Amino acid sequence: MSTEIKKEVNCPACGAKAEARMWSGVNAEVNPNLRLRVLDESFFDWRCPQCGAQAVLAYPCLYHDKGRRFMIYILPGNPDPEKAAGVAAQFPQLRGVRKRVTGSLTSTKEKVLLFEDGLDDRAAELVKLLLATVLTRALGKTVGPGFYCSSDEAKDRIGFSFFVEGEEEPVRKMTTFSAYRSAQSIVSQLLPPDGEDFLLVDESFARRLLARYRGEEPEPEAAEKAEQPAAEQPAAENSAAQDSAAEEAEGRSAPREAPAAEPDESTQPPEDTAAPGETAQEGES
Numbered sequence: 001m002s003t004e005i006k007k008e009v010n011c012p013a014c015g016a017k018a019e020a021r022m023w024s025g026v027n028a029e030v031n032p033n034l035r036l037r038v039l040d041e042s043f044f045d046w047r048c049p050q051c052g053a054q055a056v057l058a059y060p061c062l063y064h065d066k067g068r069r070f071m072i073y074i075l076p077g078n079p080d081p082e083k084a085a086g087v088a089a090q091f092p093q094l095r096g097v098r099k100r101v102t103g104s105l106t107s108t109k110e111k112v113l114l115f116e117d118g119l120d121d122r123a124a125e126l127v128k129l130l131l132a133t134v135l136t137r138a139l140g141k142t143v144g145p146g147f148y149c150s151s152d153e154a155k156d157r158i159g160f161s162f163f164v165e166g167e168e169e170p171v172r173k174m175t176t177f178s179a180y181r182s183a184q185s186i187v188s189q190l191l192p193p194d195g196e197d198f199l200l201v202d203e204s205f206a207r208r209l210l211a212r213y214r215g216e217e218p219e220p221e222a223a224e225k226a227e228q229p230a231a232e233q234p235a236a237e238n239s240a241a242q243d244s245a246a247e248e249a250e251g252r253s254a255p256r257e258a259p260a261a262e263p264d265e266s267t268q269p270p271e272d273t274a275a276p277g278e279t280a281q282e283g284e285s
């Protein structure tokens with residue numbers, strides 16, 4: 001069962017008090033309609049029953065797919081794994097279930113697509129980082145956030161889209177499953193088995209992992225979150241494929257400041273969480 005809560009909100013357009021339906025928990029199998037609303041990123045959309053104005057009402061929500069054994073704690077604007085630690089402790093039966101925290105619907109959607117396609121998002125983030133490097137070199141432009149699109153193992157293709165400086169349409173970039181499997185092998189060498197704690201698996205996660213793999217000091221922005229010193233990680237006994245994968249990232253000087261807003265969220269306010277009872281965020285009508 002999904003958990004529905006009703007809260008009173010103030011319409012940002014007409015000021016009317018109205019009731020908003022929210023889901024603090026989504027069971028993707030029982031409520032496929034809610035799954036679709038996550039996938040089309042309309043999950044937090046709210047419409048005022050008085051004046052019809054649309055707004056985005058973002059709040060924490062736990063998305064659970066029991067069959068595929070994954071769980072995503074959506075914490076809009078503040079994906080802090082610490083906040084989810086209590087959930088993991090409360091339900092020991094969730095051990096072995098893949099657990100993530102995300103800060104937006106866009107990244108939640110990406111996780112859902114990856115997990116439903118049977119892929120490991122930790123490896124996918126590594127692949128994405130390497131593809132972004134290649135793209136940055138090829139285009140000579142700043143490459144912004146990238147997102148997993150689709151994969152076809154029979155055709156040996158995994159596709160990602162990247163938002164590139166000065167380009168309106170995202171740039172599609174394909175790679176092979178062998179690139180993904182190399183990344184997967186780095187993941188299994190360096191990381192504990194998945195399914196214990198909630199993880200924030202994003203670009204910085206991939207950067208820290210790559211730095212550990214290469215035996216480097218974590219980058220300054222990553223240092224504060226790094227769990228272990230990079231020096232503990234052996235970098236010697238890796239296959240040639242992984243070495244070349246890592247070398248591809250050699251010399252990468254990617255932009256430190258990725259655009260703060262994720263694509264497709266330009267219509268949303270800067271990821272503030274509207275606490276129950278507070279004024280709904282004004283969205284595009």
Ligand SMILES: [Zn+2]
Pocket residue numbers: 011012013014015016048049050051052053
């Ligand atoms: Zn209204």
